[in-house]
Amino acid sequence: MSKLSDPSTWPDRYGDSLYRHALVRLRNKEQAEDMVQEALLAAYASRDTFAGNSTEKTWLFSILKHKIIDYLRKASREQPIYQDIEQLQDLMEENFDATGHCTIDISQWSDPDKSLEQQAFWQTLEKCIAGLPPHLATLFMLRELDGLSSDEICKELNISTTNNLWVMLSRTRLRLRQCLDTHWFRRNEEVV
Amino acid sequence: MIKMMLSCKDISEVASLAIDETLPWRKRMGMHLHLFICKHCRTYVSQIGFIHRALHHRSDELVHMGLVERTLSVEAKEKIREKLEQQKG
Ligand SMILES: [Zn+2]
Numbered sequence: 001m002s003k004l005s006d007p008s009t010w011p012d013r014y015g016d017s018l019y020r021h022a023l024v025r026l027r028n029k030e031q032a033e034d035m036v037q038e039a040l041l042a043a044y045a046s047r048d049t050f051a052g053n054s055t056e057k058t059w060l061f062s063i064l065k066h067k068i069i070d071y072l073r074k075a076s077r078e079q080p081i082y083q084d085i086e087q088l089q090d091l092m093e094e095n096f097d098a099t100g101h102c103t104i105d106i107s108q109w110s111d112p113d114k115s116l117e118q119q120a121f122w123q124t125l126e127k128c129i130a131g132l133p134p135h136l137a138t139l140f141m142l143r144e145l146d147g148l149s150s151d152e153i154c155k156e157l158n159i160s161t162t163n164n165l166w167v168m169l170s171r172t173r174l175r176l177r178q179c180l181d182t183h184w185f186r187r188n189e190e191v192v
Numbered sequence: 193m194i195k196m197m198l199s200c201k202d203i204s205e206v207a208s209l210a211i212d213e214t215l216p217w218r219k220r221m222g223m224h225l226h227l228f229i230c231k232h233c234r235t236y237v238s239q240i241g242f243i244h245r246a247l248h249h250r251s252d253e254l255v256h257m258g259l260v261e262r263t264l265s266v267e268a269k270e271k272i273r274e275k276l277e278q279q280k281g
Contacts, residue, residue, distance in 0.1 A: 007276045011269035019264035024251045028259070036264060037272045044279055092201070100199025106232045112242045116249065119257045125246065126259065143212070144247040150212065170208030175242045180243065 004054040007044045014040075014057060018064050025068055025141045035071065037063040037081060056160065065146065069156050072142070074134050076157050083167070084133035088171040104178075109185045128179035131141060132172060140172045198222045203233045211244050 005013070015036060022032035043050075043063050050059055097103050115121040129137050139157065142148050150162045161166050198206060206223050209215060215223070227234050254260045 007280070008273050010276070011264070011272045015264040015269050015272070016262060019268075020251070020255060020262065023260050024254055033264065033268045036268070037275065039274055040272055041279060044276055078225065095204070096199075096201040100201035102200035102230075102232045102236075106235045106239075108235055109242070110241060112239075116246060116253070119259070122250075122253050122257055122259055125250070126254075141247075144244065145251060151224050166209050166212065167205060169212060170205040173208050173211075173243060174204055176243055177236070182238075 004047055004050055004056055007040070007047075010040050010043075010060070014060055017057075018060065021061065022068060024132050025145060026071075026138060026182060027126075031071070035064060035067050039067045042067065059087050067150075068138075068142070072135060072138050073156055073158075075138075079135065081139065081159065082164070084136040085164075087133050087173060088136075088175055091171060091175055091178070095178075106181075109181070112185070115184065124178075124180065124184045128176055128183065131179060132175060134167060136168060136172055140169065143169065198226045200226075200230065200233055200236075203227070203230070204236065207233070207237045207240060211240065 018036045018039065022035040023029065026032050026035065037059065043060055043183055046063075050056070054062075095102065095104055129141075132140070139153065143153065150165055153159065154162055154165055159168075203223060203226055205220055206215065209219075210223065227237065255262060
């Protein structure tokens with residue numbers, strides 16, 4: 001393990017960036033802390049497998065990523081993710097009639113890119129994400145932030161078909177759109 | 193007869209899929225046909241695209257705007273260091 005630095009320096013050198021990585025995906029401080037700890041301990045235990053093809057930091061991050069997926073897999077065993085998606089079922093009925101026709105008023109958002117510069121927008125987005133069924137939210141973040149492939153996600157999380165996954169992702173987007181519409185874009189129009 | 197005409201509900205799925213994967217041409221055609229005549233869905237598609245772009249910047253912005261903690265607490269670091277030392281034995 002000559003290529004690796006002294007593990008007792010890892011928390012100081014990499015702790016912050018690993019923690020932020022976990023925190024934006026799990027949105028929970030304790031869980032994020034646990035993930036960092038588990039990742040570093042696992043890294044130490046498998047230090048002999050470090051081939052030096054990547055930097056130490058990249059290697060630690062890849063271990064953390066796997067730990068987060070493991071966590072999600074265990075969590076989804078306790079409460080299967082398809083139950084999460086059932087919670088979004090009434091959303092479909094709200095948005096579409098029996099023939100699949102859109103029944104809500106989808107009006108244009110004015111200058112959405114400008115919202116990206118506002119702290120309050122990001123706070124609203126966080127609230128909307130927090131309002132999603134939790135495992136689905138984490139899954140969605142892994143997909144959006146890390147670009148995990150559909151096959152990978154289905155295999156890891158025991159989702160029977162990629163089609164199921166795509167339905168989950170589409171409903172998550174439907175829900176987020178509606179939440180931002182109600183709590184950000186329409187509210188802003190009222191103020192103006 | 194191939195079912196070319198998609199409903200708005202279909203579009204909510206196909207448009208999301210278009211963000212994640214490359215659509216097969218038939219679905220792509222079906223989507224564009226529907227978007228051509230449906231203003232609602234055109235708006236919908238642009239809005240979920242916006243959300244996708246926003247999420248792409250989310251980590252950086254949360255840190256930048258001070259909406260998540262930037263650092264792992266000193267206590268947590270110390271705790272992890274101790275555990276690592278224990279493993280070393
Ligand atoms: Zn439509």
